[in-house]
Amino acid sequence: MTTIERPAYKVIGSRPVRPDGVEKVTGKAQYAADPRPQGVVFGKILRSPHAHARIVSIDTSEAERHPGVLGIVTAADFPQAEDKVQDLGEGAVNLRELSDNILASEKVLYRGHAIAAVAAASPHEAEAAAQKIRVEYEVLTPVTNVLDAMREDAPLLNETRHTKMMGGQHSERPSNIAAYNQFKAGDADAGLAESDLVVEREFTTSMVHQGYIEPQSSTASWNADGTITIWTSTQGAFVVRAQVAEVLRIPVARIKVIPMEIGGGFGGKIPIYLDPVAALLSKKSGRPVKLSMNRTEVFEGTGPTSGTVISVKAGAKDGKLHAVQATLRYEAGAYPGSPVGAGAMTMLAPYDLEHVEIHTFDVVVNKPKTSAYRAPGSPAAAFAMESVVDELARTLKIDPLQFRLNSASKEGTKQVTGVPFARIGNEEVLNTAMTHPHYTAPIEGPYRGRGVASGYWFNGGMQSSVVVAVNPDGTVNLVEGSTDIGGTRASLAMQLAETLSIPYDAIRPIVADTDSIGHNDVTGGSRTTVASGMAVYQAGQDVIREMSSRAARLWSVTPEDVSYEDGVFHCLKDSTKELTFKELAAQGARTGGPIAGRASLVARGAGGAFGTHIVDVEVDPGTGKTTILRYTAVQDVGTAIHPSYVEGQIQGGVVQGIGWALNEEFVYDENGRMLNSSFLDYRMPTALDVPLIDAVIVEVPNPGHPYGVRGVGEVPIVPPLAAIANAVADATGHRFTQLPLSPRRLIEELDGGD
Amino acid sequence: MSEPVAISINVNGKSEAATVEPRRLLVHFLREELGLTGTHVGCDTTQCGACTVIMDGQTVKSCTIFAAQADGSEITTIEGVGSDGNLHPMQEGFWEEHGLQCGYCTPGMIMAGIGLLKENPHPSEQEIREGIAGNLCRCTGYQHIVKAIQYAAEKG
Numbered sequence: 001m002t003t004i005e006r007p008a009y010k011v012i013g014s015r016p017v018r019p020d021g022v023e024k025v026t027g028k029a030q031y032a033a034d035p036r037p038q039g040v041v042f043g044k045i046l047r048s049p050h051a052h053a054r055i056v057s058i059d060t061s062e063a064e065r066h067p068g069v070l071g072i073v074t075a076a077d078f079p080q081a082e083d084k085v086q087d088l089g090e091g092a093v094n095l096r097e098l099s100d101n102i103l104a105s106e107k108v109l110y111r112g113h114a115i116a117a118v119a120a121a122s123p124h125e126a127e128a129a130a131q132k133i134r135v136e137y138e139v140l141t142p143v144t145n146v147l148d149a150m151r152e153d154a155p156l157l158n159e160t161r162h163t164k165m166m167g168g169q170h171s172e173r174p175s176n177i178a179a180y181n182q183f184k185a186g187d188a189d190a191g192l193a194e195s196d197l198v199v200e201r202e203f204t205t206s207m208v209h210q211g212y213i214e215p216q217s218s219t220a221s222w223n224a225d226g227t228i229t230i231w232t233s234t235q236g237a238f239v240v241r242a243q244v245a246e247v248l249r250i251p252v253a254r255i256k257v258i259p260m261e262i263g264g265g266f267g268g269k270i271p272i273y274l275d276p277v278a279a280l281l282s283k284k285s286g287r288p289v290k291l292s293m294n295r296t297e298v299f300e301g302t303g304p305t306s307g308t309v310i311s312v313k314a315g316a317k318d319g320k321l322h323a324v325q326a327t328l329r330y331e332a333g334a335y336p337g338s339p340v341g342a343g344a345m346t347m348l349a350p351y352d353l354e355h356v357e358i359h360t361f362d363v364v365v366n367k368p369k370t371s372a373y374r375a376p377g378s379p380a381a382a383f384a385m386e387s388v389v390d391e392l393a394r395t396l397k398i399d400p401l402q403f404r405l406n407s408a409s410k411e412g413t414k415q416v417t418g419v420p421f422a423r424i425g426n427e428e429v430l431n432t433a434m435t436h437p438h439y440t441a442p443i444e445g446p447y448r449g450r451g452v453a454s455g456y457w458f459n460g461g462m463q464s465s466v467v468v469a470v471n472p473d474g475t476v477n478l479v480e481g482s483t484d485i486g487g488t489r490a491s492l493a494m495q496l497a498e499t500l501s502i503p504y505d506a507i508r509p510i511v512a513d514t515d516s517i518g519h520n521d522v523t524g525g526s527r528t529t530v531a532s533g534m535a536v537y538q539a540g541q542d543v544i545r546e547m548s549s550r551a552a553r554l555w556s557v558t559p560e561d562v563s564y565e566d567g568v569f570h571c572l573k574d575s576t577k578e579l580t581f582k583e584l585a586a587q588g589a590r591t592g593g594p595i596a597g598r599a600s601l602v603a604r605g606a607g608g609a610f611g612t613h614i615v616d617v618e619v620d621p622g623t624g625k626t627t628i629l630r631y632t633a634v635q636d637v638g639t640a641i642h643p644s645y646v647e648g649q650i651q652g653g654v655v656q657g658i659g660w661a662l663n664e665e666f667v668y669d670e671n672g673r674m675l676n677s678s679f680l681d682y683r684m685p686t687a688l689d690v691p692l693i694d695a696v697i698v699e700v701p702n703p704g705h706p707y708g709v710r711g712v713g714e715v716p717i718v719p720p721l722a723a724i725a726n727a728v729a730d731a732t733g734h735r736f737t738q739l740p741l742s743p744r745r746l747i748e749e750l751d752g753g754d
Numbered sequence: 755m756s757e758p759v760a761i762s763i764n765v766n767g768k769s770e771a772a773t774v775e776p777r778r779l780l781v782h783f784l785r786e787e788l789g790l791t792g793t794h795v796g797c798d799t800t801q802c803g804a805c806t807v808i809m810d811g812q813t814v815k816s817c818t819i820f821a822a823q824a825d826g827s828e829i830t831t832i833e834g835v836g837s838d839g840n841l842h843p844m845q846e847g848f849w850e851e852h853g854l855q856c857g858y859c860t861p862g863m864i865m866a867g868i869g870l871l872k873e874n875p876h877p878s879e880q881e882i883r884e885g886i887a888g889n890l891c892r893c894t895g896y897q898h899i900v901k902a903i904q905y906a907a908e909k910g
Binding site for chain 2: 015017020021022024025026027030211213262266296645647649651652653655656679680690692693
């Protein structure tokens with residue numbers, strides 16, 4: 001761990017056990033599919049077998065007569081949603097398109113697109129009845145590849161969609177290119193012309209899935225008074241509530257979302273798919289309805305992240321990165337909204353260079369509507385950029401980390417948006433990587449190689465709301481509304497313990513339902529430990545202020561005459577008077593009633609962060625298999641609240657990146673049918689596929705946060721794609737520009753290259 | 755469709771008699787009929803291992819076994835392993851060594867870990883990785899899971 005200045009914390013930096021641990025290791029924790037409200041019945045969704053078709057008619061009459069059927073819904077049961085864009089926290093969505101994605105109305109735009117849903121007494125009856133819904137289709141030609149979709153003669157997903165250009169104008173012709181944008185600084189043409197060396201390459205990545213192990217499930221009850229209760233697993237209960245309210249056009253306050261434990265999300269559990277359908281089925285059947293996806297539905301019917309085609313032309317001058325021209329084309333899936341903008345805004349973050357020109361295209365294709373996936377947009381862009389940087393450095397015979405240091409962005413460096421960086425830890429991360437024993441150790445042997453790459457993520461702030469209630473026995477309830485997806489109950493309780501100078505064990509954190517706490521944005525953008533942490537800090541300060549005034553009342557002095565240090569309130573007017581936190585907590589009823597603190601805020605200054613990864617690989621030229629021999633991930637985390645959880649985030653992100661680099665991809669046939677929609681054929685890393693990941697924590701405190709925290713969870717998935725490709729290039733002498741680096745691709749390209 | 759079958763299964767030390775459809779999977783019997791929701795469903799195709807239970811001393815994926823096939827057997831699910839205040843060393847290991855993030859794969863991992871140590875009480879790191887290769891975790895990168903199983907092995 002490399003730490004750049006830090007106060008002496010008592011709780012922060014320790015490694016306590018998680019408050020939700022016993023529930024999770026005993027099997028008692030309740031996930032989305034677990035609740036069984038009285039009288040619950042089961043729903044099943046009918047999905048499109050076609051990737052692109054017009055819906056001519058839907059006949060549900062036969063299905064309605066099927067035994068056990070209690071209700072059927074189609075898009076006709078939805079009120080027409082507003083044609084407006086709503087921000088979901090990590091990505092935005094047009095509400096009409098959201099509604100259309102949940103149940104298709106006029107067209108189906110991808111195989112697996114939901115069309116209708118049935119509720120019945122048993123899952124089997126619901127499934128059998130769904131098969132009896134007769135849908136007449138006019139089948140259309142699908143387009144599943146981003147380059148094909150951009151062609152002028154491509155089949156159009158939406159005949160009325162025109163490209164949204166910069167400045168808000170629209171293209172004359174209708175197009176699958178939903179949006180075009182550009183970022184410019186300096187003069188890229190001139191910069192490339194004066195460069196010592198220019199490398200130009202085109203890179204391709206495939207659509208990949210977040211791969212959370214828990215499939216989506218939602219149980220909804222349309223109650224007698226017209227209110228709705230929803231039990232679901234989501235990264236943001238309030239965002240579910242807002243989306244359901246818009247799709248069903250009912251007031252927000254009438255919907256209560258009870259967030260269950262969440263079995264992974266990684267961005268994929270922000271949009272809604274099942275919740276309003278379950279609610280309408282409940283309204284029709286008069287019973288609570290449970291809708292659960294199977295794994296194939298998760299692959300075909302939920303949002304993965306974009307496949308991309310990215311061209312990069314980059315020039316180096318005087319041993320530094322000098323000029324870059326890039327074109328980013330991202331698949332949005334069936335409706336607009338790929339993370340191409342984030343790709344453009346992160347790919348050059350590690351560098352300070354003069355000349356930049358980036359063009360971005362957001363392109364609809366006949367595949368599921370993409371959603372966020374861990375640092376959305378950034379890994380594919382980093383794969384392209386960091387591969388080219390590697391090639392520039394190697395060709396110039398400059399150490400690739402030294403080349404990055406020569407060109408490194410720092411505080412004040414302008415980003416492609418023109419906004420200068422605040423204090424960042426890019427150089428500290430690079431220096432730590434360069435001196436790490438992994439990097440200084442030799443890599444030897446045939447078909448072995450080493451690669452490095454850097455990556456950046458902005459990290460989010462957004463809205464958080466917490467309440468802190470102090471109990472008479474000195475224990476504290478921390479009520480928050482941010483989904484705990486990987487340990488934030490612990491990381492928030494630790495920050496509160498630090499703020500209040502009380503033991504971690506005295507705090508009981510809970511994630512409340514939407515009726516019980518103010519709005520909280522999604523757990524996404526690596527924001528929860530940062531932003532809800534700020535709210536916790538402020539609420540803790542609120543408690544200390546309140547308790548100081550209570551002590552003042554007891555001591556007949558003013559609150560300014562009370563100080564609080566190390567868990568003890570002192571009277572500044574009389575040094576014999578002091579009360580511990582616990583003693584004063586017991587005086588609540590006598591000093592003005594229950595003691596509580598609260599905070600609601602929009603967090604600013606979330607603090608972007610960098611990672612640099614080092615990986616050694618061995619390629620088997622006979623089988624094409626790439627084995628990861630050693631992996632080191634260096635990352636600036638600001639302040640590591642719980643170092644074990646920080647390591648866990650880094651290790652988990654790296655392993656997802658390894659899967660993306662080596663094996664994972666959506667495979668489609670010419671009819672737009674996904675050919676590998678199961679964990680059997682969509683190959684995610686097992687424990688055997690990955691080595692120990694050495695997570696090296698660098699702490700460059702974020703000046704925008706009371707404890708210096710930066711977001712942690714997303715950065716580690718950004719560098720692995722390029723780091724591994726660079727290592728494979730080092731091992732084989734061949735530059736691979738398409739992911740995944742599957743055994744078949746390696747064999748084909750290596751044999752072809754011989 | 756064939757006739758329902760009468761079965762009797764000993765689950766976590768308790769005898770459970772029921773009549774089930776022949777197509778009823780063991781995992782659905784455990785979750786829906788017995789309310790033992792600690793056994794999770796992740797994939798339907800026997801890859802993820804979230805539904806791992808112990809059947810007559812062997813770890814099995816309960817999504818690949820019909821309830822009728824389990825007639826007469828002894829099943830241990832996560833709920834039968836240990837409880838608050840009396841955790842099994844494997845459960846303790848996952849808690850103490852931070853071997854979980856979202857916790858969804860955890861019950862299956864714990865069952866796989868228990869099965870592994872039964873056959874090999876002192877596995878090497880590589881043997882642990884082999885032992886849990888049939889269980890997917892998407893959060894942790896497996897490292898703290900390996901440590902959790904090492905913790906349990908040391909506690910014996």
